Amino acid sequence: MKRDYCIPELSVLRLCLADxxxxxxxxxxxxxxxxxxxxx
Amino acid sequence: xxxxLSAVLMVLLAFSATGLLAYADESVPAGSVASITTSEGQxxxxxxxxxxxxxxxxxxxxxxxxxxxLQDVTCAFWWDGTVNQSSSNVIQSANVIINGNGYTxxxxxxxxxxSKNFLVxxxxxxxNDLTLVLLSGGGxxxxxxDCTLNQVNITVKDVTGVxxxxxxxxxxxxxxxxxxxxxxxxxxxxxxxxxxxxFAQENSGERVVDGKAGIADIDIIDASFIGGSEFRMYSxxxxxxLYVKNCYFDKSFITGGTTNFVGAVTLESSIVLASTAVGSGxxxxxxxxxxxxxxxxxxxxxxxxxxxxxxxISMQDGASVRLHPETSGIRFTSxxxxxxxxxxxxxxxxxxxxxxxxxxxxxxxxxxxxxxxMTAAGIKFVECKAEAGMDENGSAYRAxxxxxxxxxxxxxxxxxxxVRLTVGSKTVYLYSDYSEESNCRNxxxxxxxxxxxxxxxxxxxxxxxxxxxxxxAAAE
Numbered sequence: 001m002k003r004d005y006c007i008p009e010l011s012v013l014r015l016c017l018a019d020x021x022x023x024x025x026x027x028x029x030x031x032x033x034x035x036x037x038x039x040x
Numbered sequence: 041x042x043x044x045l046s047a048v049l050m051v052l053l054a055f056s057a058t059g060l061l062a063y064a065d066e067s068v069p070a071g072s073v074a075s076i077t078t079s080e081g082q083x084x085x086x087x088x089x090x091x092x093x094x095x096x097x098x099x100x101x102x103x104x105x106x107x108x109x110l111q112d113v114t115c116a117f118w119w120d121g122t123v124n125q126s127s128s129n130v131i132q133s134a135n136v137i138i139n140g141n142g143y144t145x146x147x148x149x150x151x152x153x154x155s156k157n158f159l160v161x162x163x164x165x166x167x168n169d170l171t172l173v174l175l176s177g178g179g180x181x182x183x184x185x186d187c188t189l190n191q192v193n194i195t196v197k198d199v200t201g202v203x204x205x206x207x208x209x210x211x212x213x214x215x216x217x218x219x220x221x222x223x224x225x226x227x228x229x230x231x232x233x234x235x236x237x238x239f240a241q242e243n244s245g246e247r248v249v250d251g252k253a254g255i256a257d258i259d260i261i262d263a264s265f266i267g268g269s270e271f272r273m274y275s276x277x278x279x280x281x282l283y284v285k286n287c288y289f290d291k292s293f294i295t296g297g298t299t300n301f302v303g304a305v306t307l308e309s310s311i312v313l314a315s316t317a318v319g320s321g322x323x324x325x326x327x328x329x330x331x332x333x334x335x336x337x338x339x340x341x342x343x344x345x346x347x348x349x350x351x352x353i354s355m356q357d358g359a360s361v362r363l364h365p366e367t368s369g370i371r372f373t374s375x376x377x378x379x380x381x382x383x384x385x386x387x388x389x390x391x392x393x394x395x396x397x398x399x400x401x402x403x404x405x406x407x408x409x410x411x412x413x414m415t416a417a418g419i420k421f422v423e424c425k426a427e428a429g430m431d432e433n434g435s436a437y438r439a440x441x442x443x444x445x446x447x448x449x450x451x452x453x454x455x456x457x458x459v460r461l462t463v464g465s466k467t468v469y470l471y472s473d474y475s476e477e478s479n480c481r482n483x484x485x486x487x488x489x490x491x492x493x494x495x496x497x498x499x500x501x502x503x504x505x506x507x508x509x510x511x512x513a514a515a516e
Contacts, residue, residue, distance in 0.1 A: 030428055030429060030431075030438070031362055031364075031371055031428065031429045031438045031439065031440035032395075032396070032424050032425065032426055032427055032428055032429035032437070032438065032439045032440070033362075033367060033369070033439075033440050033441075033442050034398060034422050034424050034439065034440075034441055034442070035441075035442060035443040036369075036441055036442065036443045036444040036445065036448065036453075037443060038420075038422050039398060039399060039400045039403070039420055039421065039422060039441070039453070040400070040403075040420060
């Protein structure tokens with residue numbers, strides 16, 4: 001699985017976006033996820 | 041042509057017979073490397089850092105002056121190589137302020153192991169926001185008066201014989217082969233404060249800190265000391281106190297001359313990687329002491345203590361978009377340093393957990409972004425433990441916040457990386473650096489930036505992904 005997914009910094013934001021995620025097709029499953037409601 | 045001649049004439053007039061650019065107004069002459077503003081507010085510009093420093097040499101005339109560095113500087117010598125540090129006569133003007141303004145000064149391309157390359161401040165100085173790279177020779181030396189370093193980084197490259205550093209009242213002795221030195225020779229009262237900064241010795245054969253301290257109070261807050269052979273204060277007169285808070289020492293801490301150090305050494309919320317156990321005379325009120333020789337660790341202070349550890353754990357600036365079709369959201373990514381992974385794998389009896397603290401910015405307010413502070417303030421936050429989000433190398437992990445209601449697309453979410461260490465019944469948190477600018481984002485702005493990247497051709501998204509991004513960016 002390709003995990004070197006970060007692209008160079010764009011303006012002030014470092015965007016580790018999903019273009020290469022399509023290579024594996026599943027990389028966005030590999031986040032630890034919390035629900036926004038847990039913060040309120 | 042007249043304009044050209046006029047411009048040339050202006051430049052020629054600007055350089056006086058001494059080679060200085062001197063202007064009294066706010067215009068900045070081309071090629072200016074530094075400026076000096078007197079305590080009366082008169083400003084002059086100089087074509088080299090050495091020229092500006094020489095102006096500060098005489099006593100009294102420029103007391104309280106401000107030297108601003110206006111660009112990155114590379115110079116063979118601080119000075120002209122004729123001033124020996126032992127004469128302590130370089131910058132005689134008292135209490136000058138040097139503003140690095142974020143620039144880097146690289147010194148010592150042509151002086152080798154020369155004690156003539158120190159920059160000596162015998163009468164107090166404050167240096168702000170400056171990075172020094174020492175290729176050879178020595179760094180700034182503070183021989184008297186009060187010295188304050190705010191966000192000053194010093195890196196000594198891989199050369200032998202580098203001398204110099206931070207010291208005060210250094211009228212006797214000659215600390216050698218170190219670049220940060222605490223030194224008080226004759227018992228004059230002085231104070232040294234180091235706020236922030238990173239002090240790195242890339243030549244492992246030399247000391248990080250070498251010092252003789254007499255009557256001086258030394259406070260070091262939020263600083264990192266990397267590499268070198270040891271951090272040392274020795275041959276002290278009574279009365280010195282070294283107070284260390286939120287600092288990181290990656291090598292050794294107060295070894296060698298410990299038996300000669302008379303003053304008190306107190307550590308708060310700091311991390312020490314040393315080849316020895318805590319030495320006598322050192323009080324660790326709180327923090328972590330890794331004995332790298334015995335591969336053991338000791339945790340001090342209250343349970344749940346937090347330590348600032350940007351050398352061990354860090355969070356990437358900004359955020360990204362999780363483009364999962366059913367569970368999209370905003371993502372923060374953390375990096376685990378090689379040193380942290382080395383410690384985790386080598387220190388016995390220590391449980392290591394990585395994770396991400398997540399909180400809404402409007403709820404965090406001015407409260408410190410730590411577990412204990414937020415808990416005490418009753419703030420709702422989440423410790424998102426790294427599990428599925430850990431990469432296969434164990435060097436990075438990701439946490440995503442999903443299910444954000446449309447009404448909150450513009451609300452910032454803040455994140456901070458942590459390492460949770462447990463030894464026996466003791467737990468301590470190591471935290472990454474944190475700032476709102478770097479670590480707070482809302483899904484609308486990040487999605488908007490992603491769409492801009494798509495429109496500029498930097499990234500290509502599928503229609504399905506674009507629909508997700510537009511859903512966040514366009515919604516009000």
